[in-house]
Amino acid sequence: MHQTNTKYFYPYISPFDPCPPIVRKSYSTPPQLYMGFQPPNLAQFQTAKEALYCGTLWPAFHDPYPPKEGREDN
16 A cells, blocks of 8 residues: 555535635645654664754655645645
8 A cells, every 4th residue: 555645635615605615635644654663773864964954864754845836736
């Protein structure tokens, strides 16, 4: 099964809503939700600068939040 960090849902659209409807909304989930435990000898970033930039020591836990134009909202 393929896990993705971006999830989508379809909110209720009322016929009496004065605003234009948003058909599909998205939200991001962190990668640690899909890893039951941290395995031993997990790969680490090569430099401290790279780890600090990403906010984590392990690439498996790095999840850059996509910019709004990169998401598939309709």
